[in-house]
Amino acid sequence: MPTLKFAVLPGDYIGPEVMTEALRVLEHVAKSAGHSLDYKIADVGGAGIDNHGKALPDSTLALCREADAILFGSVGGPKWEKLPPAEQPERAALLPLRKAFSLFANIRPGLLYKDLVDASPLKPARIPNGIDIVCIRELTGGIYFGQPKTTITLENGERQACDTMVYKTSEIERIAETAAVTARARGKRVCSVDKANVLETSVLWRKTVTDYFAKKHPDIALTHMYVDNAAMQLARDPNQFDVLFTENMFGDILSDEMAVICGSLGMMSSASLGTGVNSHGKPFGLYEPAGGTAPDIAGKGVANPCAQVLSAALMLRYSFGLADLAAKIEAAVRKTVTQDGVRTGDIAFGRPSVGTKAMADAIIANLN
Numbered sequence: 001m002p003t004l005k006f007a008v009l010p011g012d013y014i015g016p017e018v019m020t021e022a023l024r025v026l027e028h029v030a031k032s033a034g035h036s037l038d039y040k041i042a043d044v045g046g047a048g049i050d051n052h053g054k055a056l057p058d059s060t061l062a063l064c065r066e067a068d069a070i071l072f073g074s075v076g077g078p079k080w081e082k083l084p085p086a087e088q089p090e091r092a093a094l095l096p097l098r099k100a101f102s103l104f105a106n107i108r109p110g111l112l113y114k115d116l117v118d119a120s121p122l123k124p125a126r127i128p129n130g131i132d133i134v135c136i137r138e139l140t141g142g143i144y145f146g147q148p149k150t151t152i153t154l155e156n157g158e159r160q161a162c163d164t165m166v167y168k169t170s171e172i173e174r175i176a177e178t179a180a181v182t183a184r185a186r187g188k189r190v191c192s193v194d195k196a197n198v199l200e201t202s203v204l205w206r207k208t209v210t211d212y213f214a215k216k217h218p219d220i221a222l223t224h225m226y227v228d229n230a231a232m233q234l235a236r237d238p239n240q241f242d243v244l245f246t247e248n249m250f251g252d253i254l255s256d257e258m259a260v261i262c263g264s265l266g267m268m269s270s271a272s273l274g275t276g277v278n279s280h281g282k283p284f285g286l287y288e289p290a291g292g293t294a295p296d297i298a299g300k301g302v303a304n305p306c307a308q309v310l311s312a313a314l315m316l317r318y319s320f321g322l323a324d325l326a327a328k329i330e331a332a333v334r335k336t337v338t339q340d341g342v343r344t345g346d347i348a349f350g351r352p353s354v355g356t357k358a359m360a361d362a363i364i365a366n367l368n
């Protein structure tokens, strides 16, 4: 039986709280299947700054390089917000980590179980069967990384800041491939979201995606939508989408919207993949909740662990080829929050709620 070797980077605020529970779930599911876990925990983000003077300590990066996957919590928060922007956890740890491993393909499932419809802010009549869509977000390009990225003082003393949105055809084509492959395994429909009525990068995005699908995936139904309309359409009728495919910043924003219409940010997992292959011959990936460190609820033991647990399931599926174990975790999460009605406050809405640990206990009980 294989050993699953991964780096564990819990990060800040609720990061360690939900990570503890995801590791317990992983231990149980691995043990039941005869796999052994070989993971080391390392500081990242604010924890890296506090304990090593650096958001992405060299030792943490080295640990990631030795591993077959990274299970990531989340980083950042008020404690480090007064640092120079480029030294803050998000920009000095998470973005460099994504870049270091060329993790350009971010997969965020937007899944609302039928029996959890009451946790969505959308009217049940609009989503009678829940929601099942997926966001494919480009993760290592666009305005997050484009140069120049500067703040200067003008001659009149006024300050001026600049971010630059840049995309190359090769960057667009490789993420278009991810969107097409994802759609092929689902409803065979891709909606590419851009702002081609204004942005040069979007004009190139739309043309490149159109040409790429025509040449490589003519059987996948490709449509295009402007991002402002997409934000509205998501709230109006989310199931009109199958694969929602977009660039880095639009994907960041739309995926938070997807998360809440699917119940809560605390439910949305993500996988970030690149071209790297691990020692199992599978994609090297970073797996993290789509949401952040939730400082407003940290330290209270009430954070929803599902996004972290489901991210661990994605790690088993993509980086270790253990789709059966991933499905086992996903089924246990689903049963816990729907049939058993064991819910943390973010998805309870008037029903009794439980804490982080109790939710994980219930998931573990449902693994068998």
Ligand code: NAD
Binding pocket: 014, 018, 073, 074, 075, 076, 077, 078, 090, 094, 265, 266, 267, 288, 289, 290, 291, 292, 293, 294, 295, 296, 297, 302, 303, 304, 305, 307, 346
């Ligand atoms: P956030 O995602 O941390 O929180 C937004 C809201 O969602 C909060 O009300 C929070 O309580 C709730 N929420 C998020 N996860 C939850 C969970 N698991 N269970 C229950 N409720 C949950 O966004 P924010 O407040 O804008 O950001 C806080 C910090 O997190 C910032 O420093 C931000 O940069 C950082 N952040 C990090 C990541 C990451 O590391 N991947 C992602 C997003 C934000």
Ligand code: IPM
Binding pocket: 076, 090, 091, 094, 095, 252, 290, 291, 292
């Ligand atoms: C996310 C987060 C990150 C992003 C931040 C923390 C850098 O919001 O993963 O969605 O914008 O990519």
Ligand code: MN
Binding pocket: 252, 253, 256, 290
């Ligand atoms: Mn985000």
